Amino acid sequence: MSDNIYLPKLGRVAFIKDEVVGERAIKTFRVEAADGGDLFEHECGQCAMLSIFGRGESMISIASSPLIKEYKQFSIMKVGRVSSAFHELEVGDVIGIRGPYGNNFPIDDWRGKNLYFIGGGCGLAPIWPLITTAVAQRADFKDITVFYGGRTSRDIMYRAELEKLRESIDVHLSIDKAEEGWEGYCGFVPAAVMDKDPVPANSIAITCGPPIMIKFVIQNLNKLGFADEQIYTTIENKMKCGLGKCGRCNVGKDYVCVKGPVYSWAVLKNLPEEY
Amino acid sequence: MEKILEKKRIDDWIAALSQWEVHAPALEDGIWTYQPVKGAARLDHPNTRQSPKGLAFPQREIFFTFEQIKGEPPKLTQVLPQETRHAVFGVRPCDGRGVPRMDKVFTDHVDDTYYNTRRKNVAYVGLACNKPPSATCFCLSVGGSPVSTEGLDVQLTDLGDRYFVKAITEVGKELMTTAGSLLTDPGADDQKDVKQVHAAAVAYPQRKINDPDGAPEKLKANFNSPLWEEMARSCIGCGICTFLCPTCHCFDINDEVQSKAPLKGQRVRTWDNCQFPDFTMHSSGHNPRENTGARLRQRVNHKFQYFHENFGMHQCTGCGRCVSECPVGIDIVAVVNKVTENVG
Numbered sequence: 001m002s003d004n005i006y007l008p009k010l011g012r013v014a015f016i017k018d019e020v021v022g023e024r025a026i027k028t029f030r031v032e033a034a035d036g037g038d039l040f041e042h043e044c045g046q047c048a049m050l051s052i053f054g055r056g057e058s059m060i061s062i063a064s065s066p067l068i069k070e071y072k073q074f075s076i077m078k079v080g081r082v083s084s085a086f087h088e089l090e091v092g093d094v095i096g097i098r099g100p101y102g103n104n105f106p107i108d109d110w111r112g113k114n115l116y117f118i119g120g121g122c123g124l125a126p127i128w129p130l131i132t133t134a135v136a137q138r139a140d141f142k143d144i145t146v147f148y149g150g151r152t153s154r155d156i157m158y159r160a161e162l163e164k165l166r167e168s169i170d171v172h173l174s175i176d177k178a179e180e181g182w183e184g185y186c187g188f189v190p191a192a193v194m195d196k197d198p199v200p201a202n203s204i205a206i207t208c209g210p211p212i213m214i215k216f217v218i219q220n221l222n223k224l225g226f227a228d229e230q231i232y233t234t235i236e237n238k239m240k241c242g243l244g245k246c247g248r249c250n251v252g253k254d255y256v257c258v259k260g261p262v263y264s265w266a267v268l269k270n271l272p273e274e275y
Numbered sequence: 276m277e278k279i280l281e282k283k284r285i286d287d288w289i290a291a292l293s294q295w296e297v298h299a300p301a302l303e304d305g306i307w308t309y310q311p312v313k314g315a316a317r318l319d320h321p322n323t324r325q326s327p328k329g330l331a332f333p334q335r336e337i338f339f340t341f342e343q344i345k346g347e348p349p350k351l352t353q354v355l356p357q358e359t360r361h362a363v364f365g366v367r368p369c370d371g372r373g374v375p376r377m378d379k380v381f382t383d384h385v386d387d388t389y390y391n392t393r394r395k396n397v398a399y400v401g402l403a404c405n406k407p408p409s410a411t412c413f414c415l416s417v418g419g420s421p422v423s424t425e426g427l428d429v430q431l432t433d434l435g436d437r438y439f440v441k442a443i444t445e446v447g448k449e450l451m452t453t454a455g456s457l458l459t460d461p462g463a464d465d466q467k468d469v470k471q472v473h474a475a476a477v478a479y480p481q482r483k484i485n486d487p488d489g490a491p492e493k494l495k496a497n498f499n500s501p502l503w504e505e506m507a508r509s510c511i512g513c514g515i516c517t518f519l520c521p522t523c524h525c526f527d528i529n530d531e532v533q534s535k536a537p538l539k540g541q542r543v544r545t546w547d548n549c550q551f552p553d554f555t556m557h558s559s560g561h562n563p564r565e566n567t568g569a570r571l572r573q574r575v576n577h578k579f580q581y582f583h584e585n586f587g588m589h590q591c592t593g594c595g596r597c598v599s600e601c602p603v604g605i606d607i608v609a610v611v612n613k614v615t616e617n618v619g
Contacts, residue, residue, distance in 0.1 A: 004388045006338045053341040053349050054532045054540050080558030094348040240528045244384050247525030248555050253581035274563040
């Protein structure tokens with residue numbers, strides 16, 4: 001194996017699914033090692049640098065549980081040059097993949113606790129490995145609750161998987177404005193959380209979504225009595241190398257690609273707001 | 276190892292270095308740049324427009340090429356740097372001190388194959404500054420000196436008709452050994468002269484950062500200061516400050532396509548610049564450093580706070596290029612002084 005940190009492995013796209021169609025389109029991809037072996041081991045919360053040769057590289061959260069060895073899952077919203085190229089891929093296409101990068105959620109410290117997951121939009125993808133790992137190891141945790149909201153019912157990703165999770169954990173879905181036939185909460189995610197009164201005792205809350213949502217979720221969690229150390233989030237910044245060298249993803253002295261993307265609010269709130 | 280070289284014999288020494296590609300400052304169209312030596316080398320430069328950092332970290336380098344015929348997997352071919360040995364003559368102490376700072380970046384956490392392969396093949400033959408070559412020099416403020424040997428393999432000191440030649444590293448000894456009898460043993464007068472020249476160089480007045488040791492803490496305390504916006508108002512975002520800096524290491528990685536079908540192209544690393552708005556802009560359009568104030572703060576804090584917190588040294592080596600070449604007169608010495616004075 002090459003020790004060249006910039007040389008990607010080849011991954012074969014084995015599965016593609018439209019999660020969300022329209023303006024904020026999200027597609028889910030499952031990527032296997034093109035040579036039939038394993039790509040790499042990863043932990044919940046880590047990212048990988050994906051590339052389409054000729055279009056470029058993008059850092060994307062790994063959205064599958066580390067318990068799944070056969071493939072890595074990525075859910076990608078169509079926004080920029082590389083993500084748009086991803087939306088043109090077909091099953092069988094070969095891409096570049098290097099990683100894993102960044103730190104991870106300290107899931108082992110959370111065994112025996114209640115877990116509250118609070119996601120919005122495509123912010124479900126970075127915490128999805130953690131949710132599915134915790135559900136796979138259900139007996140290790142106390143209550144597990146997922147709050148997840150999209151702008152409209154058409155923006156809800158992993159819909160079928162979320163419905164299936166209801167068999168073993170509490171799932172509360174929300175949309176911003178009322179729609180005919182919608183039975184879940186109507187309103188923003190921070191309010192949806194308050195509606196269910198999560199209990200801070202022996203609990204950890206993990207949130208990911210648009211920055212404005214994260215901000216109000218954390219405010220509300222603090223109001224409910226969650227200490228900053230009990231709140232975790234994951235942040236993103238533009239990245240090129242993934243190795244703390246290209247110089248752009250730093251928040252203060254630390255590069256998000258190395259020391260992040262996972263932060264407790266106790267740590268993050270003391271860092272400059274450059275994310 | 277300490278030796279004496281008659282000035283007029285420097286070309287003979289360079290000629291003896293047949294195993295190395297030798298670079299030295301050359302004056303072209305009024306600009307000093309490092310060039311491969313053809314014929315005679317001259318070391319009477321003030322400082323070069325650019326530091327020699329490009330020898331280990333070129334402005335542009337190809338990581339690998341890719342090739343793909345439709346329906347087949349892509350074929351990647353690494354383009355690793357050649358193992359050519361380079362010796363660069365005339366490196367000023369500030370640029371010498373840039374070398375270990377670049378090494379920190381590219382060898383911390385994980386090794387950078389491209390940088391390391393080039394870096395291990397470059398030897399730096401420094402030239403002490405008998406007096407600061409530019410009115411914008413401030414090496415003494417950032418832990419350096421006009422006679423610093425940090426980062427160098429050999430140090431030359433100009434003693435008028437001869438150079439005092441001192442080996443700093445094993446590679447330096449190797450370069451000096453290659454010179455054979457061109458280098459002679461120094462006498463007591465030579466030793467006395469070099470001491471005098473060095474003492475005078477250090478005593479020469481320079482521009483001054485008032486509290487370099489307090490800068491990391493004070494910059495941290497001033498992160499939200501309105502001074503940043505104020506001081507950066509004239510910035511046109513050209514990025515010359517970072518492109519000329521001996522320690523700026525930020526880079527971009529892009530794919531270049533030569534042909535679409537069959538797909539042929541290359542992945543390329545180029546220097547990048549924290550003063551450009553799209554350096555940090557997310558694809559959503561959100562930009563964590565959305566104005567020139569935030570970008571000036573990043574450049575200054577990186578040099579005087581973040582790097583210091585990570586590696587225990589200032590990243591700036593006081594060469595003064597960003598001060599002398601800024602088209603709108605933004606002056607890092609004045610900026611650091613102004614911000615750090617802002618705390619009681």
